[in-house]
Amino acid sequence: MDALIALSLLAPLLVAALLWLPAGRAPGLRLAPWAPLPALVLALAAPAPFELDLPWLLFGSRLGLDETGRVFLLFTALIWLAAGWFARAWLAHDARRHVFAGFFLLAQAGNLGVCLALDAASFYGFFAVMSIAAYGLVVHDRSAAAWRAGRVYLTLALAGEVLILSGLLLAAGAHPLAVACLILGFGVKTGLPLLHVSLPLAYAATPIPGAAVLAGAMIKAGLLGWLRFLPLGEAALPDAGTAMLLAGLLAIFFGSAVGLAQRQPGALLAYSSISQMGYIAVAVGAGLLAPGLWPLLLPAVVLYALHHALAKAALFLGLGVAERHGATHWVLAGLALPALALAGAPLTSGLLAKSALKPALAGLPAPWGEPLPALLALGALGTALLMLRLFWLIRRQTGQPAAPGRGLAAPWLLALLGVAGLGAWLAPTPTWQDALEAGAALGASWPIAAALALAFAAVRLRLPAPRIPPGDLLLPVERMLAALLQPGRPLPPLAAPPSMLPPPSAHPARVEARLRAWPLAGMLWLIGVAILLALLAR
Amino acid sequence: MIDTWLPVGVVLSSFLPGLFIFFLAESRIRLRTALNLIGALAKLALIGVMLWGVLNDHEYVFRHTVLPGLDLVLKADALALLFVTLSAVLWLFTTLYAIGYLEGAPHRSRFFGFFSLCVTATVGVAMAGNLFTFFVFYELLTLATYPLVVHRGTEQAMRAGHVYLGYTLGGGALLLVGTVWLYGLAGQADFVHGGSLAALPPETAGQLQVVFLLLIAGVGVKAALVPLHGWLPLAMVAPAPVSALLHAVAVVKAGAFGIVRIVYEVYGVEFAQSLDLLTPLAIAAAVTIIWGSLRALFQDDLKKRLAYSTVSQVSYIALGVALFGPLGTIGGLVHLVHQGIMKITLFFCAGNYAETLGIHKISEMDGAGRRMPWTSLAFTLGAFGMIGVPPLAGFVSKWYLGLGALEAGMPWVLAVLAASSLLNAAYFLPVLHRIWFRPAPSAWPAEHIPQRGRWETAPLLLLPPLATAAAILLVGLFAASAFSPLDWAKLIADREYLQWTP
Amino acid sequence: MTDFLDPLPWLIMLPLAWGTLAFVLGPGRGGRLAIAAIALQGLLVLQLAGQLLAGGARVHAVGGWGAPLGIDLLADGLAAVMLLLAQAVALPLAIYARGYFAAQPKGRELFWPMTGYLLAALNALFLSADLFNIYVTLELLGLAAVGLVAIAGGQAPVTAALRYLLATLLGSGAWLLGVALIYGSYGSVSLAILAPLVGADAPLAATLAAALMLAGLLLKTALFPFHFWLPPAHGGAPAPVSALLSALVIKATFYLVLRLWLELFAPLTTVAAAQLLGILGAAAILWGSALALAQTRLKMLVAYSTVAQVGYLFLLFPLATLVPPDAAESAVQGGVMQAVAHGLAKAAMFAAAGSMIVATGRDDIGRLGGVGAHLPLTLFSFGLAGVTLMGLPPSGGFSAKWLLLRAALETGQWWWVAVMIAGGLLTAAYVFKVLRRAFLPVASGDRVTRVPRTLEFSAFALALAAILLGLFGAPLLALLAVGGAA
Structure with missing residues (x-):
């Protein structure tokens, strides 16, 4: 098994x-x-x-x-x-x-x-x-x-x-x-x-x-x-x-x-x-x-x-x-x-x-x-x-003679056999008895009879058949989604990731050149001595 | 003696061949290939020995004092081996793939040298026995991958490398501050089951929370947690084997693995829960999962879409870690492996499309399944795995994550998983639809490799993705078997919860 | 007899001797002699280190005359570490220089003698035990360094050398003034004698002396904003010279600042003064890095990197002054480790930069394409040196940063943490500015020639040493702990 x-x-x-x-x-x-x-x-x-x-x-x-x-x-x-x-x-x-x-x-x-x-x-x-x-x-x-x-x-x-x-x-x-x-x-x-x-x-x-x-x-x-x-x-x-x-x-x-x-x-x-x-x-x-x-x-x-x-x-x-x-x-x-x-x-x-x-x-x-x-x-x-x-x-x-049709009947017959036999075979006995009662048969027949009558009337009266597209409620939803999404339009990109390097600017270089000039450098140094002195002397 | 040196051997088995390869002349193809394969196989053999030992409750520890109070520790425990095995196996496949992919390309010695270094660093990350060692290899990984990202030398690659460095070095700096701080507080940060910080005095709780934030932000850069993920989609300009490495074997995995180590073995998951650290982590992971998927939806570049998909998928690992309870742990850990296998397959396939037919964009993929059925089959398995279709790998992860979410009392996570699955489907299925159901164009964008008999592309390009695709199916289908990633993850989860009572 | 074999005097005598001989022998044989002699010096320092580790710090009285009349040589852990650094940097650089001057012969005649005097001055400075001797070594060191800057000739180097000369003379002058004031106050210049005399109640003259001497040293160490002389001098000199200057010469004056601060003037130090040094250091880090990033010439970039890295050295002062001993120890270890790591790495970087310039024929970062393909080892050395400067593990630079960060966090001075992290990232930015160029293919019209193997390998040895320092830093710290400051 x-x-x-x-x-x-x-x-x-x-x-x-x-x-x-x-x-x-x-x-x-x-x-x-x-x-x-x-x-x-x-x-x-x-x-x-x-x-x-x-x-x-x-x-x-x-x-x-x-x-x-x-x-x-x-x-x-x-x-x-x-x-x-x-x-x-x-x-x-x-x-x-x-x-x-x-x-x-x-x-x-x-x-x-x-x-x-x-x-x-x-x-x-x-x-x-x-x-x-x-x-x-x-x-x-x-x-x-x-x-x-x-x-x-x-x-x-x-x-x-x-x-x-x-x-x-x-x-x-x-x-x-x-x-x-x-x-x-x-x-x-x-x-x-x-x-x-x-x-x-x-x-x-x-x-x-x-x-x-x-x-x-x-x-x-x-x-x-x-x-x-x-x-x-x-x-x-x-x-x-x-x-x-x-x-x-x-x-x-x-x-x-x-x-x-x-x-x-x-x-x-x-x-x-x-x-x-x-x-x-x-x-x-x-x-x-x-x-x-x-x-x-x-x-x-x-x-x-x-x-x-x-x-x-x-x-x-x-x-x-x-x-x-x-x-x-x-x-x-x-x-x-x-x-x-x-x-x-x-x-x-x-x-x-x-x-x-x-x-x-x-x-x-x-x-x-x-x-x-x-x-x-x-x-x-x-x-x-x-x-x-x-x-x-x-x-x-009317059928399509050109399309292959041989060999369709046998499998269909198999399915029909299943419809006819399997339910009957597998249903428990009480269900069988219920289904075979005259009342049940009558109760089951009237909807079919009524439907036949209604259908006959509809054909006779040439009632126009209503038309609802398959998928019924789907259509408005689809339309709404289409309006919302407009497929193909990408989301706006996020802000570009920040560049790691600051732009090479001339500014620091100019400051640097000033620092290199002796008067400023010397003065800075003297100031440094003074500050150090001030900080060290309590 | 052998126990001490086995972890070192695993690290050296790729480091030494890598060094040799650096100095090989471009033309020594055979020797280079042999070195690569010997290294990969030696590594696998050593790992096999250690797997056997760890299963029998053995631990392999190597310790070297760098500065007083600061040790470099390599340790092979169950968790380390989960990652080591994954990266070693995938490395072998990626190496084979790269040999095929780079056939005839310039600078191959440099490429394979850094390639080996990259795996060395990954193995080191996996086997780091304390936070310092982890940091060492984590930074080494950054440096070893940069030359790979910029390997093509184009303006775009340079820019990607730039951004990659900016992010990862910044993340490394945060990690460093957190690590130093933690060493100051605790004296050490060895990785031990159940964590070691619970013993600290309660008044340090506030500091520990800040440190946790620093550490997670540090490793979160590589794990591509939103908003630290910006480098990953740009890095997809790298050659396909590198993408595989970045997304599956090494880089993002190292970040995710770091989260696992920090939560479980530095803080201890129970202590982290008592500090209220897990819920914010879960929220961060959830945001990343959704955001990554949303961004992926709008990419036409195949590799970029895959990259955003990685952003989303890797956070499943973080999510699993943040779900308090063994089931969530299992989900996160097993996804570490599963995401790797799935994503590497997808990137291999993306590389195959690009190398064989010149296809880079999703809009060019119409009918590719007819021309390259095997590659497309592998891609399909990867994509379905990502969506979480049973019985593939991704389903196993999602199943345990879902169970873990309920166990942790966070049913909202299920909604995140559900939304993510739908989004995954929304960005993968259109690709599959194009591959399989659309008619092929009259000419491919740039057909580099013609069909040769049964081979739709070069054999070395085709076999690795097929192998990993088979793995996607097998690790899912046989998840309950012994030695499956799931089994191993259960073993680890068993050891991490000290006082757990469901 | 034991006295004769004591390595201390030989460390000074040997370089003086081979420097002088090199004059006579000429650059070819002089260079070979120098290399052999430096190797011997290295062995002597190792021997000294072994002695120190076994027996503690010691004093050597030259010729048997002790202080106050004779000349004392003092060897403690700090001095030994610096000596070790000097010989470890000098040896590969000497080998490098032989190859370099074979390719660029300008100035090769004077290089070896000057280098001999420079090393003699350095070794003497590290071992000197009194303030006046130190003045003498400072002057000798300054003159040798200025001479080295000028050996290649040409207008820009000579201008730079002159500016350097003025700065170094100003610094030495301030030092001499300070020594005079100290002598006037205490009647001695011997460190050993002065140490117990200088107290918190020191007279203003002593304080002024301290301020003058420190400020002079800061000028010579090129701490921001007194760095103005350094980039042109280091950037303009031949590569081996730049390497020697950046790696060793400014370390010598830093060594003096450290000694004064931790020993002689320790009672005078205040938190405010320490913070000032730290702030200048921080400014140096940021300013130097920013300017390095803005450079278009490779050697200028490396020179500005030195300006930045000097800043790290000075971060140790706020971290080591009037804080718990644990943190102070960590800070001093970090500072010294940074000095050593930077010495090795910067020497490697200048050497590698020199090789690249020789290979490409020009000093231009924008034209480095092809270097990666033709000089992989040189580029690799540059990268490794960069790793140390960035403070990435495993490297000496990382160990230094780790120790400094630890001290900063332990003393709650988190702002230095921010500075160090920012500095590391900026360093990465300028290092990769070079590396990324080198990955590009050769630009059309450019040509990359091969360089001698010795150039590549000596730079690599230096860079590798900087990395290994990160893995095996513990012995160095043990040596540092011998008998002295830390």
Whole structure:
């Protein structure tokens, strides 16, 4: 098992190293898609829980898998596998595909490591490697939009890193600010409101396989950070809990609303992610608020993460297929599965996840216990509308016969299989029973029905779709910064360091010449004698 | 007997080759190279012996009375060996690099002579057993580096040398006054674990505070504490190996090391804390960290940006020293080593860009990664290390500094570290972005060394930065292993706190 | 028989003898003789130092006649240190001079005899035990020195020599006047006899004598503002002469000031007078350094450096007068150490400057480019000497500064600390003004020729001695402590 852990982490790194060497490029590219296989095997085969102490690594590392980590590793590895496989076909004609693969594998190693890390330092290490390497994915297109997305992504990611590091250190010192730093630091990755602005830009700019891992796998690393380092189930933190709960609710509705105003499918999916991660933020906030509920909440959160990760990854890969092959019936049908799952339709992982979440949240004290289920149902309506909007946006895509399209279907199918099967396989039996009740099915169906009706009405009435540029709040901030900084203008230099030499002036020399003249010299000497005499004679 | 002379041997192992080299004719390249390498390897061997001894609680002391009551003491203890080992190892790499860098350049005998003297002085600074000895080698270091700074003989180099001397000799004067004053008060100022001044009568506290200010200002010049840092960015006109020496091996390190010695082994960190000296030091270091980074942001000259980065990074050491508690100590000490490895890598790379392609400015670096991938890889590791990305060296330092800040009850330091990390990223990442993501220009500013097969530049220019870059990764990744810098720093911290209870 | 082997009289007789012989033998053989004789003198001084360390200070009555009628020679620690300095500087300079006059023959005939008389006068002065003998040695010393300044001929050196002559005669005259007043008051000129007689209640005549003698010596030592004669004289003479004058001749008169102040006139000294000497010293440091910095001629720069360095010597008086004995001891040790260190370093510096001038063919700091590449050892010697003058460790200059600083801080006179630090930095400024030029390449149209090896190595030996003094200063201080003032 130790060897398998080592292999899971080293496989992507070794393939990346191979890609670095000019001679290793071709074999590296062939191997690249399969790098996450050891991790997948590990997630399936490892006894849980299991730990591996590495006292010589970093500050003494501990790697391993507990129940949570195992689910995360499972869907993470699966998504990376599907995306990597997809990327090989997607970028077949790209001259810089080895560069993409290099960053892809680095980020992959980081992401897998995050799932396996059981101590703060190594978790942070893997997290940082993942975040920074993903920059290479975001800017891969080298277009203006990609540069901008990369800049915003990296700025926020680094701010997040710094907050996380501070939070981890503060937590080690049991400082009250630790929780805030950790929530915000990982919140950058999970797209908490105000920290979300990089997501729409990045998802729209990144090549499809990159976007799939960003939106599916890496975003969940932020969640795992919350789960690992927040004192969930240990201490009640009403302030932090309330704030997080409210932020989550805001994200749910804000994400849906702004998502509807998007023109690019990628950006729309990003807002959908913001919205979906809102649900998870609500659950984590509830855990901070009421530690007693955490044993119920944790499996629900993990299930929700799994569901959203796979569904979002499948949607992105499906977008790619639609782009290359056109929005054929088969493609739309394939896309419908994850879309329905996100909307929480009956018989999907979405309903399972929501069914797990609902009873746990219902246990919250007033004022939350009552209104939350209703609010969440309203959120489901928003999600359904978003998905309809997505279909609307891609309905006319005709495909690009020139671009490589062979080999895209198989990885997509793998992801779809994951969406269809994994949630059902991993969900506990009570959740199953809840989800299969007629009431639940009915409760899950009405938002979809309502959304369909609304969408139909909107099309009929030719309502103009609102338009909000991706990144929404970012634009005024960018404008303000541009006005403030005017890049390229250097700061005024400080005063030049003082010169060590006084300027050679003629003055002392002239005084010196006077001193040399006998009358003055003689007089000075006589004065000297007199003064000495005066001083010596008491 | 051998115990007495080993420290002297370490000093002489670079001094004697240096003297020989001075009087070698320019054309005796082989002999000069051999002398250089023999000296470097002999030094490493001697240090290896002493490392083994110190680990087994042995101390190597050499004592010579200069004036009655004034001893020249060379002592190899754990702290000394931390610095000695760092500078000896980096010296070897820098020598190799310099041999490649100066191939065919004039005045090489002079250069390598002073180069060896410079390392001699550094080793002396590291192994000084009392404040007087420290001062002796500290001044020698000033004199030995001046000819290196002005080596090119250009107007700009002359000016830089001028300013360098002004600052460092001024600092040396302050240090001298502080030292004499301290000898007057205490009779001696031997470096001993836990310091020796706590025993002085309480009415001298005020004087001791003034002396502390003098001493720290004195060594602060070389450590480039703001506002005493003005010489460092100007000195970047020196050849790249000299910059490496200034920034990583010798000069700024000597200053930072002086702060360590003064706080821990002259005053004693617990006594310094009781005199309220540590918080002002922490504030000075914090200001320097932020200011250096801010200034670095606005430099287009690569070496100048690196120089301001040094201003900022070296103060991490001072900061760690000022954080009362073993964790802060560990952070500061380990950064002494880590900053050296990272900065030397960066300067080697900057030198490679300049020597190979004629690139001096950041705005000329577009696409350099394609042409010089290995150099750029090393540069990238150095830059990420500086930012503090795990698992590289800089992360280890920051981690312990952060823990130390909390232990010392100064959580505001975390904000400084965070801001500094962001600023580091802000001035390093654009460089990396240009190197890796921008298309290369049609022609480089001045391509001196053409691509030869696999070699993107001369082998002697390429191998040292690759070795040090690997070290950046290894000392971070295996920080918890035995014999890592972190391990050694823990050993030292263990011995410096006499009454510490967390 | 033991009397015959006593080194004291030989130290005076030997240089007189070889000086005279050198007249007859001419510069070639005279020079060789001089070198051998000076080496022998050096051995004698070492022997003397050994005797002193073993047996304490002693008096030698020349020809068996004691005071008050005969001539007494007194050897204590201070005298021995100065003797040691004189021979240690003279030997390398003699070797240097042979090489130098081979390249620049002007004045070589008179150099050796004059130097012999100069050394005889110096040794006699250090050993003299009565005021009148000292007057005689002072006059001999002054005349030999003036003669040396003038040997090269030419208008500027002769003018400088004349000015020097007037100054030195004025100084000796004042001394003679003082001796007359003392003799009138106490009826003796023997230091041993006078010492118990002079007390705090000394008559005005004695005080006036003290003032006159001290002021005369200050003039001869070229303490600011009486330094006016020094730069042209030292800057204009041939390099070996400049070195001898700057290193030794002004030290002789300083030695007398120190003796008078610490021994004969100790009861008369006041804090105010000591502070005055200190202030003049401080002014000398700042003024001399500033002017050195403003010079364009290399030798003038070195000469003004002497003006500045003399200032350090006089800082010992406020630090040693009416203060706790610990501090006073430290101050005197510092002052003497400074005299020795400066003697060695300044000799090295003038020698190195002379080599550079020979090599470049002109005395111009702006045209020193290429010296670093062609005369590395000479430049290195100049730098080492500079290190001593700056007071950087490890060097005799540093040890001196350390002791003086310690005394200043112990007696709470921090203003001298500021002066010393400022002086050190100014020194660095003018030393590096030379060094930085030398690092530059040869200017177009200039030519740097090689100089004889002896020039390079003798300067280096002097500079190295100044550095080693910093590492091995303890024996010197032990010798200084023998039987005398400190």
